[in-house]
Amino acid sequence: MSDRATHKTALRLVGVIAFMGAMAWAAIPLYDLFCRVTGYGGETNVATAGSDVILDRTIRVRFDASKARDMPWEFRPAVREMELKIGETGLAFYEAHNPTDRVIAGTASYNVTPYSAGAFFSKIDCFCFQMQVLQPGETAQMPVTFYVDPEIVEDREAKYVHTITLSYTFHETDLPEEQAALGTRPGDPVN
DSSP states (O other): OOHHHHHHHHHHHHHHHHHHHHHHHHHHHHHHHHHHHHOGGGOOEEOSSOOSOOOSOEEEEEEEEEEOTTOOSEEEESSSEEEEETTOOEEEEEEEEOOSSSOEEEEEEEEEESGGGGGGEEEEEEGGGSOEEEOTTOEEEEEEEEEEOGGGGGSTTGGGOOEEEEEEEEEEEOOOHHHHHHTOOTTSOOO
16 A cells, blocks of 8 residues: 555544544534424423413323432422422422531432423523532522423424423532632521
8 A cells, every 4th residue: 555545544543533533522512402492301391481371181290309429418409299280380499408518519410201392391590500518507498490381282292281290400519619618508608
């Protein structure tokens, strides 16, 4: 094989490796976008306001809470389930308690089951949208405001759903540097 052919083959190989690396790097954000758009995997929608339409049909929403293995918080839903009309805005609370003697930050991942209902479950506001920081011994009531989109009754699969489960899992995360140094919470004044 000539030097020119070897050089061309090497460039193609580097190109393939660069392309595969770029695809691997983009896979997670693209999959996340896909799940948010389609509701696949129990991803929910985010809304800026409640629904304009409220149907005379109810749906039961169950609330589930869990923690990652290394998360020392206590975490539970304030109410295990509620029934509301489809399109009606619901407000639920989760409670977190930090029983340790140190400041701990956490973020919550979430999903909705059955997965077919994910695209129709819309959160208006949620504690899961931002990091939560609890001081030693602190307990916090954390709200989630949501509704079930009335279009669920038109979906081929989701129209048969009578109960939706909203699940959160809290994971410990690193404190922002300035908070770790001072032991403060987001919003507390920094000197």
